[in-house]
Amino acid sequence: MARKTSRLQEELKQTKPFSSIYQEASLSILKTADVFRRDTARFLEPYEITPQQYNVLRILRGAGAEGIPTLAIGERLLEETPGMTRLLDRMEFKSLVRRVRCEKDRRQVLCYLTEEGARLLASLDPLVEAVDQKMAAGLTPDEAETLVELLEKIRETRQ
Amino acid sequence: MARKTSRLQEELKQTKPFSSIYQEASLSILKTADVFRRDTARFLEPYEITPQQYNVLRILRGAGAEGIPTLAIGERLLEETPGMTRLLDRMEFKSLVRRVRCEKDRRQVLCYLTEEGARLLASLDPLVEAVDQKMAAGLTPDEAETLVELLEKIRETRQ
């Protein structure tokens, strides 16, 4: 079951070979995601905004004028999280977001993009597009399609 | 360039289609990595150890009796980090790790696995194997191989 020495192994300075192709695949996924995450963070840094905050901005734009309740934002992120409140606190402090207690259901707090938030987001759009497009240098569209399908298969069988 | 509605889109409750296959691929990678990360964390939880700590245990086992300097551990993780010190603080507190200032080069601090750390790690090995193997339910070995190759191509073109 031992596999030949791979590039990922060198990247991690590992001495022992992977015990299975599945182990290598899972590490490869984690490593690649990490590269992406950090790449995005680095490029957003000058704008003093984190990847999570950027994602929230996009979701709020999608919600439009009706707004969206706090926790519903979490469901649309990669990860649903009770940390939403504090994340929004910071964004409200920076005037990127506005929050109002909902009158229909007073448990909810509706969130909206501010003018400033919308402006920032608009200026970021083309830059983010460019980051994703960097992938095109290494992968043909067909290969990207295959990748998406394989990853989908993995997620389907989990949970 | 707009793409057909995909499963990932539903998962994220997105209204707009992905603007490119590359955008979908990058989100898919992040999402899948997140599923893995959380899956592993959940299964390690009963042992009161985090995925990062588990990785450090494995690296220390690899280093063996000679030990390994603090920051060298970081280089072998997915992510090199100045947070190593504090991570090791917590592990030392739990008696999983032992640290000694190196006499050859007094700047370095060599880290070792304790007996207890080694025992914990040994008992975890088969369980981790099982987690990776869950992937086999959704992917043939050939598909996993393809996946690894595609991800490698992406990482190659990034920096």
Place this chain on the structure above:
DNA sequence: CGACATTAGTTGACGCGTCAAGCATTTTGT
């Protein structure tokens, strides 16, 4: 040898994930 840079590690501050506990505000069941 002495100024200077480099290297290894530590520490502080802050963002974010995650769990658990707690508080209002509905909703549900009888």
Place this chain on the structure above:
DNA sequence: ACAAAATGCTTGACGCGTCAACTAATGTCG
């Protein structure tokens, strides 16, 4: 209508990543 459960959100505590500033030890070079 009233108690109990569910829902939406907030807060506290802690783990970890990340940047920047700092100390101590080692190297380098005139």
